[in-house]
Amino acid sequence: MAYLNDHYLKLKAGYLFPEISRRVKMFCESNPEAAKRLIRCGIGDVTEPLPPAVIAAMHQAVDEMSHRETFHGYGPEQGYEWLRAAIAGNDFRDRGIEVADDEIFVSDGSKCDTGNILDILGGKNKIAISDPVYPVYVDTNVMAGHTGAANEAGAYAKLVYLPCTARNGFMPGPPKRHVDVVYLCSPNNPTGAAATRPQLEAWVNYALEHKAIILFDAAYEAYITDPALPHSIYEIPGARDCAIEFRSFSKNGGFTGARCAFTVVPKSLDAQTKSGEIKPLHPLWLRRMTTKFNGVSYVVQRGAEALYSSEGKAQVRALIEHYLVNAKALRQGAEKAGLRVFGGVNAPYLWVRAPKNITSWQVFDKILNEANVVITPGAGFGAKGEGFFRISAFNSRANAEEVARRLPTLKW
Amino acid sequence: MAYLNDHYLKLKAGYLFPEISRRVKMFCESNPEAAKRLIRCGIGDVTEPLPPAVIAAMHQAVDEMSHRETFHGYGPEQGYEWLRAAIAGNDFRDRGIEVADDEIFVSDGSKCDTGNILDILGGKNKIAISDPVYPVYVDTNVMAGHTGAANEAGAYAKLVYLPCTARNGFMPGPPKRHVDVVYLCSPNNPTGAAATRPQLEAWVNYALEHKAIILFDAAYEAYITDPALPHSIYEIPGARDCAIEFRSFSKNGGFTGARCAFTVVPKSLDAQTKSGEIKPLHPLWLRRMTTKFNGVSYVVQRGAEALYSSEGKAQVRALIEHYLVNAKALRQGAEKAGLRVFGGVNAPYLWVRAPKNITSWQVFDKILNEANVVITPGAGFGAKGEGFFRISAFNSRANAEEVARRLPTLKW
Numbered sequence: 112m113a114y115l116n117d118h119y120l121k122l123k124a125g126y127l128f129p130e131i132s133r134r135v136k137m138f139c140e141s142n143p144e145a146a147k148r149l150i151r152c153g154i155g156d157v158t159e160p161l162p163p164a165v166i167a168a169m170h171q172a173v174d175e176m177s178h179r180e181t182f183h184g185y186g187p188e189q190g191y192e193w194l195r196a197a198i199a200g201n202d203f204r205d206r207g208i209e210v211a212d213d214e215i216f217v218s219d220g221s222k223c224d225t226g227n228i229l230d231i232l233g234g235k236n237k238i239a240i241s242d243p244v245y246p247v248y249v250d251t252n253v254m255a256g257h258t259g260a261a262n263e264a265g266a267y268a269k270l271v272y273l274p275c276t277a278r279n280g281f282m283p284g285p286p287k288r289h290v291d292v293v294y295l296c297s298p299n300n301p302t303g304a305a306a307t308r309p310q311l312e313a314w315v316n317y318a319l320e321h322k323a324i325i326l327f328d329a330a331y332e333a334y335i336t337d338p339a340l341p342h343s344i345y346e347i348p349g350a351r352d353c354a355i356e357f358r359s360f361s362k363n364g365g366f367t368g369a370r371c372a373f374t375v376v377p378k379s380l381d382a383q384t385k386s387g388e389i390k391p392l393h394p395l396w397l398r399r400m401t402t403k404f405n406g407v408s409y410v411v412q413r414g415a416e417a418l419y420s421s422e423g424k425a426q427v428r429a430l431i432e433h434y435l436v437n438a439k440a441l442r443q444g445a446e447k448a449g450l451r452v453f454g455g456v457n458a459p460y461l462w463v464r465a466p467k468n469i470t471s472w473q474v475f476d477k478i479l480n481e482a483n484v485v486i487t488p489g490a491g492f493g494a495k496g497e498g499f500f501r502i503s504a505f506n507s508r509a510n511a512e513e514v515a516r517r518l519p520t521l522k523w
Numbered sequence: 524m525a526y527l528n529d530h531y532l533k534l535k536a537g538y539l540f541p542e543i544s545r546r547v548k549m550f551c552e553s554n555p556e557a558a559k560r561l562i563r564c565g566i567g568d569v570t571e572p573l574p575p576a577v578i579a580a581m582h583q584a585v586d587e588m589s590h591r592e593t594f595h596g597y598g599p600e601q602g603y604e605w606l607r608a609a610i611a612g613n614d615f616r617d618r619g620i621e622v623a624d625d626e627i628f629v630s631d632g633s634k635c636d637t638g639n640i641l642d643i644l645g646g647k648n649k650i651a652i653s654d655p656v657y658p659v660y661v662d663t664n665v666m667a668g669h670t671g672a673a674n675e676a677g678a679y680a681k682l683v684y685l686p687c688t689a690r691n692g693f694m695p696g697p698p699k700r701h702v703d704v705v706y707l708c709s710p711n712n713p714t715g716a717a718a719t720r721p722q723l724e725a726w727v728n729y730a731l732e733h734k735a736i737i738l739f740d741a742a743y744e745a746y747i748t749d750p751a752l753p754h755s756i757y758e759i760p761g762a763r764d765c766a767i768e769f770r771s772f773s774k775n776g777g778f779t780g781a782r783c784a785f786t787v788v789p790k791s792l793d794a795q796t797k798s799g800e801i802k803p804l805h806p807l808w809l810r811r812m813t814t815k816f817n818g819v820s821y822v823v824q825r826g827a828e829a830l831y832s833s834e835g836k837a838q839v840r841a842l843i844e845h846y847l848v849n850a851k852a853l854r855q856g857a858e859k860a861g862l863r864v865f866g867g868v869n870a871p872y873l874w875v876r877a878p879k880n881i882t883s884w885q886v887f888d889k890i891l892n893e894a895n896v897v898i899t900p901g902a903g904f905g906a907k908g909e910g911f912f913r914i915s916a917f918n919s920r921a922n923a924e925e926v927a928r929r930l931p932t933l934k935w
Contacts, residue, residue: 120802410781
């Protein structure tokens with residue numbers, strides 16, 4: 112009989128967001144009146160429409176697809192050259208960061224990329240993740256067989272967990288022990304913390320010393336407001352030899368439903384075979400993408416390109432500003448409620464300490480039932496997320512302000 | 524030092540189509556005049572524009588994305604319910620085939636799905652593929668570590684190759700030995716052969732007896748002209764217990780650049796753990812898709828839905844007819860050239876025997892140089908593809924007719 116991948120059976124419960132959806136659906140079915148005033152600050156999904164520059168570019172691209180002379184069939188799997196050039200030029204070289212066009216791999220999402228990157232890595236790597244963490248990093252390692260079973264707290268054997276605490280500003284430094292691969296996310300989902308230059312320098316130095324690989328998730332870089340904070344790991348000298356960077360148009364251009372992202376794999380990044388032979392990873396990722404992927408929709412790539420026009424850039428700035436002002440309102444509301452709030456300054460997420468002796472799923476249920484607001488329980492992001500919850504600033508201004516008003520009305 | 528996935532180093536040369544691109548590019552640079560009359564019948568990429576019904580639906584969806592009231596962010600990873608219902612209803616239930624909406628998983632391509640499906644299968648399966656074969660089936664198994672090294676003919680150790688020959692009508696029957704997983708593609712890429720009902724019954728019976736899984740690639744089912752031939756593996760009794768079916772909008776709706784496909788995973792399909800516990804695969808694929816994928820672009824899903832409107836269906840039929848008439852012209856041209864031709868009746872591909880003592884890459888170079896036509900060398904699809912080449916009917920009528928005129932002018 113055919114065999115299944117046993118590692119999947121180690122996965123705990125459902126993926127976080129489907130579980131939230133299930134609870135919200137149940138609540139709405141049981142409370143149709145309260146459901147009408149429901150406000151979702153749970154999943155980090157944008158709410159504002161695509162920028163007009165993107166809409167215009169997508170309409171034009173759809174029109175091109177309607178005439179045989181301008182129709183586009185299969186494109187290059189790794190993305191059209193014009194989009195790769197726009198990305199490498201605008202996001203990196205214009206900011207003094209060395210990244211070549213062909214080091215950019217356009218994809219349909221950072222979630223996919225952070226999972227798929229494991230395809231080109233071996234099974235023997237010691238892998239470190241922060242705790243709390245974006246669950247996809249963990250689950251995809253479980254699926255790939257890089258972990259043992261989970262304990263009662265949801266922690267998987269063999270993974271190295273780096274606790275994020277108020278004490279370290281929710282941005283852990285390198286461990287004393289050796290690891291081969293580490294996931295860093297800055298600005299951080301879920302904690303909203305953003306790594307400083309010295310923090311990233313410490314990580315790059317560690318990675319160079321240990322010949323480790325940093326998987327740097329910068330999906331939220333556009334939310335950085337502090338000019339001293341790095342937007343890219345490649346701002347740190349040496350990072351081209353030890354880091355892969357993931358970026359997305361989901362949270363800057365509002366592409367969560369349009370689907371476009373990219374990954375930077377520097378040609379100078381090496382890894383070793385089991386027998387110790389050293390090889391660059393760039394050709395492996397290229398082979399992976401050309402073999403297992405067929406490129407992002409032409410219409411969507413044209414939309415992404417439009418984000419780099421001067422109108423597109425201004426429209427993106429306005430979108431980011433919109434969500435950051437929401438974050439500020441939510442911070443004020445949560446503080447007025449007497450809660451301890453982190454994040455929300457260089458990130459669209461607030462990381463809020465739960466009142467004493469209340470679990471984060473209890474907080475979730477209480478806020479859902481009494482304020483009719485959906486948040487994300489910290490425990491969903493890892494054991495050290497227990498005692499916290501995440502509020503997303505992705506919403507309309509009116510909703511963000513309404514949530515800020517409702518939070519202080521809760522009695523804990 | 525971090526480890527790479529050693530299995531990638533077993534992969535032979537480049538993926539077939541990038542290698543063809545490289546040779547065509549070299550030819551065009553060295554022969555700018557001849558390049559002007561170049562006609563591509565190599566890669567199976569559609570040439571005709573998207574159907575008007577799709578264009579209208581995509582424009583409307585882009586407009587929806589421009590207003591916050593109708594904006595769509597993250598959708599369900601496995602596809603919107605309205606698209607899954609349209610697929611299951613039109614492609615299956617209306618034809619008397621039992622498939623539930625939630626057995627449909629919408630994705631961005633069958634190439635991706637046929638590779639990604641290995642994520643949920645174990646490493647101990649004995650895997651059978653036909654030879655010649657769509658290279659992605661092989662390469663993704665190599666990447667996943669399911670094979671040994673390749674021999675000089677390009678055949679990988681541990682895979683079971685099922686030779687497709689003129690004698691078996693390029694559709695091999697089940698082997699005498701046990702295998703756990705078998706890839707079947709009908710209508711076939713590259714040979715253009717389509718499996719008969721008795722042939723598929725033999726495979727389903729084999730799979731049920733061996734508790735094997737059939738990975739059935741039906742990306743070209745719309746090209747079936749013979750009413751006696753099955754369009755879906757699920758037309759065969761018992762197939763819901765042993766088969767996963769891959770479908771695509773690439774070749775019927777012309778979505779190669781738009782990107783949308785789907786996979787059917789019946790809830791009654793089981794596999795075993797290493798310890799022999801039997802589990803359904805449906806929840807594993809759902810977990811895989813929700814964790815490692817973020818859904819197809821909303822705009823593209825609306826475009827795919829429009830293929831099922833009455834106008835959309837008529838427009839798809841016209842597209843298919845266009846390419847099938849091309850195939851007929853190409854068949855006549857190749858036969859006039861004295862070549863032995865297979866396929867091209869229930870498929871958009873012709874499988875042509877190379878003149879004696881000429882390798883298929885020599886055929887490729889000769890047809891490129893002397894007729895300025897790009898074909899695909901059979902050897903690119905496997906050892907048994909040597910001595911054959913594939914001509915794709917995806918082209919304008921004028922180009923197909925021109926190729927039909929040029930082929931007989933070649934002196935072998």
